[in-house]
Amino acid sequence: MDRRTLHRIAILILAIVGLSTAAVIALVVTLGGSVLDGESRHDFGIVLLDSPSSMFEHTFHLINDSDETVVIESAKPSCSCTTAELSTRTIEPGGSVDITARITLKTSAHRKISITLNLSDGDFHNLWVEANGRLRQQLKSTAEFLRVAPGSPAMTVVWVEVWDDSDNAPQPTLETPDGVTAKFTRWDLHRKGNDRHGVPAQWSGRIVVEQQSEALPPGAAMTVQFKSSEPVTVYLAPVIPQPSDPTQSLPGGG
Numbered sequence: 001m002d003r004r005t006l007h008r009i010a011i012l013i014l015a016i017v018g019l020s021t022a023a024v025i026a027l028v029v030t031l032g033g034s035v036l037d038g039e040s041r042h043d044f045g046i047v048l049l050d051s052p053s054s055m056f057e058h059t060f061h062l063i064n065d066s067d068e069t070v071v072i073e074s075a076k077p078s079c080s081c082t083t084a085e086l087s088t089r090t091i092e093p094g095g096s097v098d099i100t101a102r103i104t105l106k107t108s109a110h111r112k113i114s115i116t117l118n119l120s121d122g123d124f125h126n127l128w129v130e131a132n133g134r135l136r137q138q139l140k141s142t143a144e145f146l147r148v149a150p151g152s153p154a155m156t157v158v159w160v161e162v163w164d165d166s167d168n169a170p171q172p173t174l175e176t177p178d179g180v181t182a183k184f185t186r187w188d189l190h191r192k193g194n195d196r197h198g199v200p201a202q203w204s205g206r207i208v209v210e211q212q213s214e215a216l217p218p219g220a221a222m223t224v225q226f227k228s229s230e231p232v233t234v235y236l237a238p239v240i241p242q243p244s245d246p247t248q249s250l251p252g253g254g
Helices: 003-017 021-031
Strands: 036-038 041-049 054-064 070-077 082-086 096-105 109-119 124-135 139-141 145-148 154-162 173-175 180-191 201-211 221-225 232-238
Touching (some): 041 054, 070 082, 096 124, 139 221, 201 232
Parallel strands (some): 041 124, 145 232
Antiparallel strands (some): 139 154, 180 201, 221 232
16 A cells, blocks of 8 residues: 555544544644655755855655656745756656756855645645855955045945854954055944854944055055955045036136
8 A cells, every 4th residue: 555545544534533633734744745755855054155146956856656647736936046847747656756956045044945846636745955055255345446535535334244153253454555544443233143044143344545645556456354255355546526617717606
C-alpha cells in the first residue's frame, strides 16, 4: 500500500472518529502532503551579495513513489524574490521531476522561502530554501564625488554594516591626496542588529573634507576603508564658480 493510500485512509479515520482539525493537520505534516519523495529543504548558509543583487540556485529532485500519474499544476514561491522552474509537469509512476529554485537577494538579511507545488489530485508539496545574505561591500558613501575649495569644506556620510555585538564601530581609515585633509566625526547607530532575522547593525558617520592647497592634483580622490572591507573611493573636484550677473555692474542695476 503506497503512501498516498495510507495518507487518505488515516485522514478518513480521523474524520470519522471526530478528531480536531489540528490533529488532521498534524497528520498531514507527519505523513507528507503528497506522493512526491525527495529533498524538500536547502540552506545556502551565509552568502555574500554583490551590488545591485546576487542570485543563487538549487535544484530539488523529486520522485513519484505512487502507482498513479501526478501533475504539478503550479509552483508558487512565497516571495517575489524567488522563482521555480520545472523540468516537467507530468510525472509518471516511478518518474521524477527537477525543480530549480532561484533566489535573488539585495540586502543583508535572513530569508526563508517556501515553494508550494499544487498537484492535480488536490494534494500539495512544499519545498523550502533559505539563505543568510551579507553585503560583500559593507561600507558605502552617500557621495561618489565632492566639490571642494579652499575655505569651503565639504561633507559626505558613510554607512557601514557591523555583525558583531560591539557598542561602537571602529573608525574608518581615510587617505587623501596632498593638500587635502579629511576628518571623521563619529559613528551614530542608525539601526540595531537582529541576529534572529540575520540583520546587521547599521552605523552612519560624517567625514568632513577640506582643501588646503590652491589647486587639486589631477585625479584627486579620497579613499575610505573599514576594517578589511573593500575601500570606497570618493572623487574630489573643484567648486565651479557661479557666473556673475552683468546687470549688477551697470548703473542702476539690481
